[in-house]
Amino acid sequence: MKLIIDNMSCNHxxxxxxxxxxxxxxxxxxxxxxxxxxxxxxxxxxxxxxxINAIDAAGYQFVGIGS
Structure with missing residues (x-):
């Protein structure tokens, strides 16, 4: 599965x-x-x-499904 996640910018x-x-x-x-x-x-x-819930709980925002 591929998920689009907002507010990712670095290796951290x-x-x-x-x-x-x-x-x-x-x-x-x-x-x-x-x-x-x-x-x-x-x-x-x-x-x-x-x-999606795990990523959201980590502080990142799910915005859509990737291709």
């Missing part, structure tokens, strides 16, 4: 979002593209809703 953002997802599903592979403001989550068993 990448670490926080990756940790938020991996704390819930350690098998998920998280790839963050700061230029596209896109978070790709592969593998694991995480639902889209749970991933």
């Amino acid at each position: 953002c990448v670490k926080v979002i990756t940790k938020a997802i991996n704390d819930i599903d350690s098998q998920a592979k998280v790839t963050v593209d700061l230029a596209k403001k896109e978070v790709a989550i592969d593998g694991g068993t995480l639902s889209q809703e749970v991933a």
